[in-house]
Amino acid sequence: MVRTDFTDDAAWRTLMQDAQAVRAQPGGFDAQAVLTTVDDREFDGWTGDMVLELDVDSGYLFVADARTFTDPERPILVLNTDPAEGDEFEKSNSFRVAPEHLGPVENNLSIANLDFADFADHTDADGVFREPSAQPDERTLTIKELLSAAPASQLPEPILTSFINDLEGARGQETTTATYVVDLRTSADYLEANREGYSLSNVVGFEETIARTRQGGSALLFSFPVRGGYWSAWIDPDSLVPFALLGVSRRATDQ
Structure with a gap:
């Protein structure tokens, strides 16, 4: 000093x-x-x-x-x-x-x-x-508000449309629990460390998600199941707009 x-x-x-x-x-x-x-x-x-x-x-x-x-x-x-x-x-x-x-x-x-x-x-x-304001570890979100925010995403239309269609099918659960991610680079590290495991499934958005989360920042992360797989979404904590999407499904021979 x-x-x-x-x-x-x-x-x-x-x-x-x-x-x-x-x-x-x-x-x-x-x-x-x-x-x-x-x-x-x-x-x-x-x-x-x-x-x-x-x-x-x-x-x-x-x-x-x-x-x-x-x-x-x-x-x-x-x-x-x-x-x-x-x-x-x-x-x-x-x-x-x-x-x-x-x-x-x-x-x-x-x-x-x-x-x-x-x-x-x-x-x-x-x-x-300035230190970011304290965030709760988890947050309950309604499927309705997530569907309302999703169309504002700048992600490519094919993956965003597929995500929204599957999220529409999850309306029956009404809510989902999102986890607050303080540093997005931890998500990138996790995906990189488990790259081999993901290669055994059909995955969309893998490299794009690594590239985006590697930039750092914070987000809310939630997942929901679909037939034969699941979606994970990283969303803005304020607007709830997704900026990274990862879709995982079993290969046809595994189903």
Whole structure:
């Protein structure tokens, strides 16, 4: 953590205390930012570009600058010190985060569990990354509302039409339970790990689903049975519009 504003020593001490506090996370675990502090007036007034000129053995830097001490949220500047070749110093190479949310950001960056873009590309309009609101693990949805939302999907017409027709046939069950997927890349990892098993069935949307879920983000996931197989659908948590569909059925010789 590099300090570049020296107008309030007490505010700096409070910031460091809050930034390094142990905080309980929604997943039931604790997170704490592990920081090396640089409190040297040599860096007073330095800009983000100037800080990036430092020779550091890290892919990221945290900076407490003037905005950190004047904005009520105290957003800490996070800089990408190892951007992809050709990138400019733009949004993708910096973002801000409030001290109470710094722990999971630092932890994930330090072990490369998430990369810089996973945070920088999901900031609000003011450039601050804020923890997503807590989501329930499961959500009950009606078949009626799913059928109402499905036509707005941008998926190819053949697979979408087949999905809607089969979902129409599931009206008798009235509701289905969807699971909240925090990170869609876990779905991509699962499909890749079970690729051989899926090859034994007739599958539609397999590669497309891997490609889409590999992009990350969150979603609601639900499945419903059809004759000789099932559908799995990844849908937007707000609009309920499907953006990835996987249809699985037994091969004709297995039926």
